[in-house]
Amino acid sequence: MKVTVVGAGAVGASCAEYIAMKNFASEVVLVDIKEGFAEGKAMDLMQCASLNAFDTKITGTTGDYSKTAGSKVAVITSGIPRKPGMTREELIGINAGIVKEVTANLVKHSPDVIIIVVSNPMDTMAYLVHKTSGLPKERIIGMGGALDSARFKYRLAEALECPISDVDGMVIAAHSDTGMLPLVSKATRNGVPVTEFLNDEQVAYVTEETKVGGATLTKLLGTSAWYAPGAAVSVLVQSILCDQKKMIPCSLMLDGEYGQSDICLGVPAIIGANGVEKIVDITLTDAEKAKFAEAAQAVREVNGDLKF
Numbered sequence: 001m002k003v004t005v006v007g008a009g010a011v012g013a014s015c016a017e018y019i020a021m022k023n024f025a026s027e028v029v030l031v032d033i034k035e036g037f038a039e040g041k042a043m044d045l046m047q048c049a050s051l052n053a054f055d056t057k058i059t060g061t062t063g064d065y066s067k068t069a070g071s072k073v074a075v076i077t078s079g080i081p082r083k084p085g086m087t088r089e090e091l092i093g094i095n096a097g098i099v100k101e102v103t104a105n106l107v108k109h110s111p112d113v114i115i116i117v118v119s120n121p122m123d124t125m126a127y128l129v130h131k132t133s134g135l136p137k138e139r140i141i142g143m144g145g146a147l148d149s150a151r152f153k154y155r156l157a158e159a160l161e162c163p164i165s166d167v168d169g170m171v172i173a174a175h176s177d178t179g180m181l182p183l184v185s186k187a188t189r190n191g192v193p194v195t196e197f198l199n200d201e202q203v204a205y206v207t208e209e210t211k212v213g214g215a216t217l218t219k220l221l222g223t224s225a226w227y228a229p230g231a232a233v234s235v236l237v238q239s240i241l242c243d244q245k246k247m248i249p250c251s252l253m254l255d256g257e258y259g260q261s262d263i264c265l266g267v268p269a270i271i272g273a274n275g276v277e278k279i280v281d282i283t284l285t286d287a288e289k290a291k292f293a294e295a296a297q298a299v300r301e302v303n304g305d306l307k308f
């Protein structure tokens with residue numbers, strides 16, 4: 001099955017690389033606006049095929065969306081990343097126009113496509129795709145929670161001084177420095193609540209470092225991260241293409257779930273061949289419910305800046 005990745009920059013190329021390396025897609029089409037850039041990235045990646053033993057065909061195009069026709073999944077990574085000191089929300093002015101235009105081109109050539117939105121501010125960009133694409137809500141997925149949960153597990157394992165594979169945990173709510181909600185109450189080390197091992201100070205450190213995970217990397221790198229974002233997208237794409245029905249937190253259009261409507265926010269969902277197969281309603285503590293509502297309010301304000 002064919003996957004399109006729009007934006008052949010840092011995140012887009014990483015998405016294409018991880019998808020190809022996992023060898024579950026027949027073709028990945030990279031699209032970029034910069035002349036020759038997607039073609040070059042595709043060629044470089046294809047020259048890894050014999051070295052890394054994958055058969056996925058990777059092609060590139062400068063803006064010719066006819067090459068994306070019949071895509072099962074399209075990933076939108078086009079747009080600018082933040083620089084140190086910026087918030088994701090500050091990217092809305094440039095990225096909204098790009099995401100809207102790219103969405104229209106994708107849907108024109110692949111009316112049955114499932115869109116994964118990566119460009120920031122992601123929750124608002126996912127909302128924009130809902131409002132402008134005409135696609136059913138099951139076929140629009142914002143990627144944030146998969147990445148934020150991976151960062152949560154990284155920080156938990158660091159605090160617990162244990163392998164990351166011993167740790168489980170999930171981050172929901174907004175993909176923003178203040179609106180992320182790492183669910184400490186549900187995080188475990190081999191099934192045992194992490195709160196049995198970590199004191200309040202350690203828990204507060206893990207929570208805060210998780211929330212600013214993207215900002216920390218942006219400060220270190222001078223631009224935002226790409227390896228873990230690409231890997232997180234590849235997990236979502238694989239769950240769709242292979243109908244794995246994994247439970248993954250994603251930014252989805254809510255219609256009463258978690259007390260919210262007409263907003264995209266990170267919630268756990270079953271992701272399979274049809275896209276979003278079910279939003280999973282989990283029990284939150286009162287404090288978590290309050291934080292979820294606070295995050296929703298902040299995202300709603302950013303959504304208010306959109307012009308359709």
Ligand SMILES: NC(=O)C1=CN([C@@H]2O[C@H](COP(=O)(O)OP(=O)(O)OC[C@H]3O[C@@H](n4cnc5c(N)ncnc54)[C@H](O)[C@@H]3O)[C@@H](O)[C@H]2O)C=CC1
Pocket residue numbers: 006007008009010011012031032033034037077078079080081082091095098101102117118119120122143144147175223224225226229
């Ligand atoms: N949701 C998430 O978890 C994450 C989101 N991001 C976001 O992903 C986006 C991309 O980040 P990077 O790849 O680091 O940026 P980048 O600058 O390396 O790549 C972006 C690419 O988009 C292309 N582009 C711009 N306008 C286009 C258009 N109209 N059509 C096709 N291509 C176009 C550019 O030419 C560039 O190659 C940013 O908005 C960033 O904030 C990044 C990491 C994680």
Ligand SMILES: O=C([O-])CC(=O)C(=O)O
Pocket residue numbers: 081082088120147213214215217218224225229
């Ligand atoms: O931090 C950023 O701007 C990019 C992003 O969303 C992330 O890495 O989580």
